[in-house]
Amino acid sequence: MTAPLKSVDPATDIATLMQGIGRRARAAARVLALAPAEQKDRALHAMAAALRAQSSAILAANREDVAEARAGGQTAAYIDRLSLDEKRIGGMAEGLETVAGLLDPVGTVTERWTRPNGMTIERVRVPLGVIGIIYESRPNVTADAGALCLKSGNAAILRGGSDSLRSARAIHAALATGLRDANLPEDAIQLVPVRDRDAVGMMLAGLDGNIDVIVPRGGKSLVGRVQDEARVPVFAHLEGVCHVFIDKAASLEMARKIVFNAKMRRTGVCGAAESLLVDKAAAATELKPLIAMLIEAGCEVRGDKASQAADPRVKSASEDDWSTEYLDAIISCKVVDGIDAAIAHIDRYGSHHTDAIITDDDEAAEKFLREVDSAIVLHNASTQFADGGEFGFGAEIGIATGRLHARGPVGVEQLTTFKYRIRGTGQIRP
Amino acid sequence: MTAPLKSVDPATDIATLMQGIGRRARAAARVLALAPAEQKDRALHAMAAALRAQSSAILAANREDVAEARAGGQTAAYIDRLSLDEKRIGGMAEGLETVAGLLDPVGTVTERWTRPNGMTIERVRVPLGVIGIIYESRPNVTADAGALCLKSGNAAILRGGSDSLRSARAIHAALATGLRDANLPEDAIQLVPVRDRDAVGMMLAGLDGNIDVIVPRGGKSLVGRVQDEARVPVFAHLEGVCHVFIDKAASLEMARKIVFNAKMRRTGVCGAAESLLVDKAAAATELKPLIAMLIEAGCEVRGDKASQAADPRVKSASEDDWSTEYLDAIISCKVVDGIDAAIAHIDRYGSHHTDAIITDDDEAAEKFLREVDSAIVLHNASTQFADGGEFGFGAEIGIATGRLHARGPVGVEQLTTFKYRIRGTGQIRP
Numbered sequence: 017m018t019a020p021l022k023s024v025d026p027a028t029d030i031a032t033l034m035q036g037i038g039r040r041a042r043a044a045a046r047v048l049a050l051a052p053a054e055q056k057d058r059a060l061h062a063m064a065a066a067l068r069a070q071s072s073a074i075l076a077a078n079r080e081d082v083a084e085a086r087a088g089g090q091t092a093a094y095i096d097r098l099s100l101d102e103k104r105i106g107g108m109a110e111g112l113e114t115v116a117g118l119l120d121p122v123g124t125v126t127e128r129w130t131r132p133n134g135m136t137i138e139r140v141r142v143p144l145g146v147i148g149i150i151y152e153s154r155p156n157v158t159a160d161a162g163a164l165c166l167k168s169g170n171a172a173i174l175r176g177g178s179d180s181l182r183s184a185r186a187i188h189a190a191l192a193t194g195l196r197d198a199n200l201p202e203d204a205i206q207l208v209p210v211r212d213r214d215a216v217g218m219m220l221a222g223l224d225g226n227i228d229v230i231v232p233r234g235g236k237s238l239v240g241r242v243q244d245e246a247r248v249p250v251f252a253h254l255e256g257v258c259h260v261f262i263d264k265a266a267s268l269e270m271a272r273k274i275v276f277n278a279k280m281r282r283t284g285v286c287g288a289a290e291s292l293l294v295d296k297a298a299a300a301t302e303l304k305p306l307i308a309m310l311i312e313a314g315c316e317v318r319g320d321k322a323s324q325a326a327d328p329r330v331k332s333a334s335e336d337d338w339s340t341e342y343l344d345a346i347i348s349c350k351v352v353d354g355i356d357a358a359i360a361h362i363d364r365y366g367s368h369h370t371d372a373i374i375t376d377d378d379e380a381a382e383k384f385l386r387e388v389d390s391a392i393v394l395h396n397a398s399t400q401f402a403d404g405g406e407f408g409f410g411a412e413i414g415i416a417t418g419r420l421h422a423r424g425p426v427g428v429e430q431l432t433t434f435k436y437r438i439r440g441t442g443q444i445r446p
Numbered sequence: 447m448t449a450p451l452k453s454v455d456p457a458t459d460i461a462t463l464m465q466g467i468g469r470r471a472r473a474a475a476r477v478l479a480l481a482p483a484e485q486k487d488r489a490l491h492a493m494a495a496a497l498r499a500q501s502s503a504i505l506a507a508n509r510e511d512v513a514e515a516r517a518g519g520q521t522a523a524y525i526d527r528l529s530l531d532e533k534r535i536g537g538m539a540e541g542l543e544t545v546a547g548l549l550d551p552v553g554t555v556t557e558r559w560t561r562p563n564g565m566t567i568e569r570v571r572v573p574l575g576v577i578g579i580i581y582e583s584r585p586n587v588t589a590d591a592g593a594l595c596l597k598s599g600n601a602a603i604l605r606g607g608s609d610s611l612r613s614a615r616a617i618h619a620a621l622a623t624g625l626r627d628a629n630l631p632e633d634a635i636q637l638v639p640v641r642d643r644d645a646v647g648m649m650l651a652g653l654d655g656n657i658d659v660i661v662p663r664g665g666k667s668l669v670g671r672v673q674d675e676a677r678v679p680v681f682a683h684l685e686g687v688c689h690v691f692i693d694k695a696a697s698l699e700m701a702r703k704i705v706f707n708a709k710m711r712r713t714g715v716c717g718a719a720e721s722l723l724v725d726k727a728a729a730a731t732e733l734k735p736l737i738a739m740l741i742e743a744g745c746e747v748r749g750d751k752a753s754q755a756a757d758p759r760v761k762s763a764s765e766d767d768w769s770t771e772y773l774d775a776i777i778s779c780k781v782v783d784g785i786d787a788a789i790a791h792i793d794r795y796g797s798h799h800t801d802a803i804i805t806d807d808d809e810a811a812e813k814f815l816r817e818v819d820s821a822i823v824l825h826n827a828s829t830q831f832a833d834g835g836e837f838g839f840g841a842e843i844g845i846a847t848g849r850l851h852a853r854g855p856v857g858v859e860q861l862t863t864f865k866y867r868i869r870g871t872g873q874i875r876p
Contacts, residue, residue: 050816135827385867396869400875441827
């Protein structure tokens with residue numbers, strides 16, 4: 017039996033608890049901002065070692081969470097997301113080691129110039145400060161998010177799902193071991209130790225100015241609540257209504273390969289294609305085989321009249337289908353009149369997340385890459401590359417669908433801001 | 447007599463008016479995002495020419511605004527900010543030409559890398575979209591903000607102060623002439639044509655998703671309202687509690703020159719020094735002459751006991767003085783025990799805007815530049831360089847005191863975001 021969950025009854029206690037967490041996070045952030053890369057990496061390696069060394073305690077805690085979730089009648093998919101085993105703990109530990117191996121973004125000079133009066137100005141990356149992460153029941157987020165915040169010199173306040181609190185606490189204990197081993201403040205990564213939902217509201221209010229940005233990780237209802245209530249900036253992921261456009265100059269072989277991967281590799285990820293657009297000029301040769309391929313792979317196709325005419329198994333698409341993120345083996349399919357119509361459709365119905373063109377015509381490709389206003393635009397590659405790991409970021413804290421500061425996969429670099437350093441020799445302003 | 451101010455009576459009319467402005471801005475933003483630099487620059491030059499050609503209409507409109515403000519009993523300083531003359535119109539026109547001469551940030555590739563699977567990934571600057579600017583009675587903001595938004599490929603919705611509406615409309619008419627001359631949509635720069643304050647609330651709510659960021663330009667009460675109510679991101683300037691720290695290795699000559707400029711060049715700007723910190727080890731030689739210099743220049747000095755002991759004319763500083771932005775010929779003055787105490791004081795009482803160290807010791811300078819967490823940190827240069835023009839940005843839409851996306855002077859580059867362009871040859875995700 018692991019330690020009992022803390023219970024904090026009066027509302028004032030929660031407020032006091034959360035204020036203390038905020039203050040300690042701010043103090044830790046000051047230390048982290050100046051910590052050398054070597055020390056942060058040492059902590060990450062020690063955290064990985066502690067995860068492995070403490071795996072039986074983590075698994076014991078997780079078994080209690082899983083038993084409670086099962087008793088509560090959660091779905092098999094939910095239980096799977098919640099469950100840990102030795103392999104998953106090993107994966108978390110390797111994730112920490114991957115983050116340790118990334119370049120430290122803090123202190124990087126991104127621009128440097130000299131003014132006519134002789135002053136030099138440098139723009140240098142610095143941490144954001146304190147990052148609040150509000151997530152659901154995947155216990156691994158505790159380690160992943162904590163590691164990314166640490167690497168980028170930020171303090172983290174983690175608020176995991178109630179159902180995974182025992183697991184998160186056991187994982188957090190391993191992270192604390194690593195921080196201690198590297199002589200970094202344990203408050204660098206704090207876990208909200210109670211299930212009380214008021215804690216979330218307090219984080220969204222910013223804990224007296226002690227949270228600089230909130231990252232919600234979870235389904236649309238969580239993200240929606242965070243966006244509605246947050247009084248601090250949010251790096252949010254809303255939805256990925258991603259398109260694959262088959263240009264008139266697409267090869268059928270390339271189109272088959274990419275459409276299949278973009279839709280069917282994993283249907284539940286945000287970069288999964290949800291809509292297939294086919295140029296009218298390519299429809300005669302490409303539409304029918306692509307639809308057949310999808311249907312035969314078990315994908316439901318909801319199409320316009322032209323798609324239905326191409327294959328009687330295609331269901332009729334409603335207006336809503338064009339902007340629906342299915343996250344399932346379903347795709348909408350439409351024949352469009354040329355690349356301009358495709359771009360206009362994506363602008364109107366898409367979510368500006370990730371969109372791809374398949375074509376052998378470089379001019380069409382460049383037009384698409386230039387004119388489609390999405391975080392990620394691809395030519396002859398699968399939309400499922402929308403992922404920080406696939407970008408080479410090593411890991412990501414999430415994918416941002418907003419336009420400001422962070423857009424697309426959010427790796428350590430986007431967990432920093434910058435300041436200007438000016439070196440003079442007595443310059444005064446005239 | 448210029449055209450009468452429009453009156454829109456029923457609340458529904460304002461809502462309809464503002465929704466239309468939002469929709470038209472979004473449509474214009476799509477055009478602007480793809481407009482070549484040459485076309486935008488042509489518009490900026492045409493706008494400058496139109497400002498000069500239409501100066502008598504602008505001055506006539508301004509005279510009516512000024513007469514009304516005088517009749518309303520506004521202060522002389524207020525009237526001065528509101529008033530235009532040929533010279534100020536010429537200055538606005540030159541400002542537009544300066545912006546035309548800046549590099550176009552849109553389309554700049556800031557990073558490019560190749561993945562092991564052969565895909566190339568580029569990070570490229572793109573416009574933010576639609577920028578709402580809410581300002582007070584400086585009519586020149588109409589031209590300055592409109593030009594910066596245009597250059598960076600963004601549509602602008604301008605909501606100026608009620609007292610300057612006639613002037614703003616006349617200036618806006620010149621901008622519209624320039625846009626027409628360059629064959630760009632007039633909706634690229636829209637001015638809210640009514641005085642109704644509900645228009646501001648609607649902008650802060652985001653006009654149905656048609657505003658991407660709000661930039662308030664004005665005093666603390668305006669900025670505070672915008673920050674409290676905005677449901678879209680804000681680039682806000684709160685306050686500049688800026689410090690000059692005289693290190694023990696500072697030369698008195700350098701200290702005199704910079705302290706005088708930092709405090710007294712203009713006392714009303716955000717980069718003006720509000721607090722002087724002197725290392726205990728330098729106090730014997732530097733404190734008395736610096737205080738005397740300031741007092742003899744007409745500056746009130748509010749100090750701690752050591753400062754009062756150095757000069758009997760120093761008034762006693764209260765705890766509040768350490769965090770007060772005077773924007774006036776007043777400075778707080780404190781003797782601190784070394785550079786660490788100075789950095790701790792700045793962290794506790796400052797506003798993380800702009801802070802300077804005066805020293806001949808490079809090691810102390812580097813420590814200060816690294817450890818002080820402010821948007822701008824300077825060594826041996828005046829805090830009054832906190833300005834986009836002085837940074838070489840050509841112009842600024844304001845200075846941001848937040849940490850996300852924009853920090854410090856906000857020039858055209860920070861009015862952009864980015865997207866990722868990926869070029870493949872059929873890559874699919876394993």
